[in-house]
Amino acid sequence: MVPFAAIRCVIALSCAALSPGAAQAQSLSERVAEHIRQRLEAAGTAAAVSLGGELVFAVEALPSYYRRAGYRPAWSGDRGVLPRAFSLLEALRGAEQEGLRAEDYHLERLASALRDARSRQLSREPPDAERLAELDLLLSDAFLVYASHLALGRVNPETIHPEWKANRRGVDLTSALERVVAGDDPGAVLRELTPAQEEYARLREALSRYLRLAAQGGWVPIEPGPPLGVGSRSARVAALRARLEATGDLGDTAVADTDLFDEALASAVRRFQSRHGLEVNGRADSATIAALNVPAEERARQIALNLERWRWMPEELGSRYIVVNIAGFDLRVVEREETVLEMRVMVGRPYRRTPVFSDTVRYLVLSPYWHVPHNIAVQDILPRIKRDPSYLTQQGFTVFEGWGPNARVVDPASVDWSKVTAANFPYRLRQDPGPLNALGRVKFMFPNKYNVYLHDTPSRELFDRPERDFSSGCVRVEKPIELAEYLLADPVQWSRERIIAAIDRRVEQTVRLSRPIPIHIQYWTVWVAEDGTVHFRRDLYGRDQMLAAALARSVAYAGS
Structure with missing residues (x-):
């Protein structure tokens, strides 16, 4: 970082070299341009510049823009500051509505x-070219940094989540600034940089609503106590009513007895439970009360975190695609922004997290073998074998020693499993197709470095749980046959009946898709449904907390 005092010294020496006659011959814009050039050249392109106590963050994009512009000022002309500077200031004041912080973009300094x-223009005081140069640099830096955060996110997720692969958009932010200088409205150009998906717009509307609720004081917490249900009568019931009315789960129609828990209130509780991923029982139990008591400010912050996650998404999701929300335990197939198939899923346990990434489903496998990963074999299956040596035979496993054509089939009864440990486990396990197979009847493949895919499961009863983190990282799907039928899209060759018939033969069969489909495995703890319902979920993997901590750190330019 080059100290401001040092920069000022260099500028003073440079200015002394200018003859008074030459300076007078220059227009105001030319004098401002000269100050901008001197300031940037004195600081160097790789160091952070300090302008009146404000750090400049776009340390590469800022010099790049001004070099391309011949150091001409972007925000002032020969008569002083241009109207677009004030338009940018207004756009920066709206950063909170995007889940960002206006103070990260020199707001107070720029406003002053x-x-x-x-004031100087109104009083017809002669403009100060050096001040205008400093203001121009700060305005451009604010634009570039804010633009980078809107387009790409304020945080690079791969720096805080090792199992998160982002496919962030390619955006020319310098060209965006050039559009503003050419006459486009700064606010309009910035809005165009936000994700185009309707989900982002709906989430932004939800943030605005919860920010208003927070500004109005939010809601009064419900006092602790026994669960409340139909027939309960107490002041806590009245508090519950007020809380549900605040978020629109309960209409504000008048009731004769606000202390009485009636059927209408039970319906409102069920609605709240459904959109918060809780057990839907119509009773205000401890888990429901805990979710009700999360402050409006915290809910607004949670929405802001998920807006940030949307900025990490690819620019194009595809005209048709699969999206899995890990925290929401669901899968949707989307065509032209309409959901055409939806189902519940199971995801990885907190210690075997499902990773976040985008890929392409290219083929599926009917009646798959399960080739057990080594870590699962030694951590999960070996303890079961030790408890019951017949486990492998009962569950349809074949034991191999070695790899390739020289692999030898081993009779599990011939192995003294009491002497086998995780450190000396020389075997490979393969489970045969059939009703006991851990992958179920079909798996959907998009080869990736995580060895993660979608698959069926024999443990169908677990789909009834509100939280479904039961897998070892892969995604178990509730409706595998429906998904296979959709992806194969061939009612003659691959009708539902023919798919089931092929599975029933219990012979592994790979079928390539005539139309591979993008898949996006994501992690959203808040989303807004197409009908406008705002859904919140528990932070299953603690990723909200890590992201909030990263966002709380000092600002950075996302485009470098």
């Missing part, structure tokens, strides 16, 4: 400098 510039 622009007030001073306007």
Whole structure:
């Protein structure tokens, strides 16, 4: 970082070299341009520049823009500050509505400098070219940094989540600034940089609503006590009513007895439970009360975190695609922004997390073998074998020693499993197709470095649980046959009946898709459904907390 005092010294020496006659011959814009050039050249392109106590963050994009522009000022002309500077200030004040912080973009400094510039213009004081140069650099830096955060996110997820692969968009932010200088409205150009998906727009509307609720004081917490259900009568019931009315789960129609828990209130509780991923029982139990008592400010913060996650998404999700929400335990197939198939899923346990990434489903396997990963073999299956040596035979496993054509089939009864440990486990396990197979009847493949895929499961009863983190990282799907039928899209060759018939033969069969489909495995703890319902979920993997901590750290330019 180059100290501001050092920069000022270099500028002073440079200015002394200018003859008074040459300076007078220059227009205001030319003098501002000269100050901008000197300031940037004195600081160097790789160091952070300090302008009046404000750090410049776009340390590469800022010099790049001004070099391309011939160091001409972007925000002032020969008569002083241009109107677009004030338009940018208004756009920056709206950063909170995007889940960002306006103070990260020199807001106070810019507001003060622009007030001073306007005052000087109104009083017809001669403009100060050096001040205008400093203001121009700060305005451009604010634009570039804010633009980078809107387009790409404020945080690179791969720096805080090792199992999160982002496919962030390629955006030319310098060109965006050039559009503003050419006459486009700064606010409009910035809005165009946000994700185009309707889900982002709906989430932004939800943030605005919860910010208003927080500004109005939020809601009063419900006092602890026994569960409340139909027939309960107490002041806590009245508090429950007020809380559900605040978020629209309960209409504000008048009731004769606000202390009485009636059927209408039970319906409102069920609605709240459904959109918070709780057991839907219509009773205000401890888990429901805990979710009800999360403050409005915290809910707004949670929405902001998920807006940030949307900024990490690819620009194009595909005209048709599969999206899995890990925290929501669900899968949707989307065509032209309409959900055409939806189902519940199971995801990885917290110690075997399902990773976040995008890929392409290219084929499926009917009646698959399960080739057991080594870590699962030694951590999960070996303890079961030790408890019951017949486990492998009962569950349809074949034991191999070695690899390839020289692999030898081993009779599990010939092995003294009491002497086998995780450190000396020389075997490979393969489970045969059939009703006991852990992958179920079909798996959907998109080869990736995580060895993660979608598959069926014999443990169908677990889909009834509200939280379904039961897998070892792969995604278990509730409706595998329906998904296979959709992806194969051939009612003659691959009708539902023919798919089931092929599975029933219990012979592994690979079928390539005529139309491979993008898949996006994501992690959203808040989303807004197409009908406008705002859904919140528990932070299953603690990723909200890590992201919040990263966002709380100092600002950075996301485009570098």
